[in-house]
Structures are given as C-alpha cells and as structure tokens.
Amino acid sequence: MAKTNTAAYPQTIKYDYAVATAATGSLNDDTPTNMVTLLTAGGEGNRVTKIWAVPRATSSAGVLYLWVSTDSGSTKRLALTKSIAANTVSATSAPVCVEFCWNNDVARPISESEPFELENGAILYAGYSQALSDGMVFHTISIEY
8 A cells, every 4th residue: 555644445345255174284384284265455455354154064163263375375374263162053053153353352353443454465364173064154354445
C-alpha cells in the first residue's frame, strides 16, 4: 500500500473457504503436508475479521491449524491453532462451528476489534490433525484494501 496521510478504506469484502480432508502432518518444520489454501491476500493486504471451521461429518478430537506464507508458499509459519472436541453429526445433531481466537481465549475471537492482518500477497493455509473424508470446511471473512 502506498504511504499516505489519508485513511486507507476497505475496497472489497471477501468470503473465502477451503475444505481439508487429509490429516495434516510435518508440524515440526516450515513445510507441513496436507493443508489447503484458505485465503490469498490482495495487493494491498487483507484484514481478516472472522475465521471458523465446520466438520461435514462426525469428527474425532483433534487440532485445527493455520499457517501464513509471505513467500508464495515456500515457507509456511504456524500462526494459530485450535483444539477441538469430537463432534457427532447426524440428521438430529448439527455440526459444531469452531471459531479461531487469540491465544485460544474465547473472549478474544478474531474480530473487527482484534483482526488477523495479512500483508499483500500473503497466503493463509488451513489444516486438521485428523483425516475426514467428508472434510473440515474452513471459512474467513476479510476486507481487502
């Protein structure tokens, strides 16, 4: 974004989603496996104001992961995690939405007041520690400058 003395106003509201089906691996380095691209920030960056995940089928207890890459995906840095409980999904039991929060503090969700900022061109990746053939669906709402 060009430096200016005037306010930068959002130009586009974005809703992005991705479906992870394979168990994410290789958490001990910067090249994790089996993650999905959730959001690619625009040329002026994005302010993410909500991130959540929803299982499309009964799921095991596990961990949801978010990584950020600022070099076109070569290096992925683990940014946020969220432990989740097992979730039974049926015609009478709705899947539980899991919201990402700062420091796993439910009083501090990613929000308008505490956004997750991405620099221009940064890529946000998502993954789940368990395989789920029907998929874990990750969602974001963001504004692009």
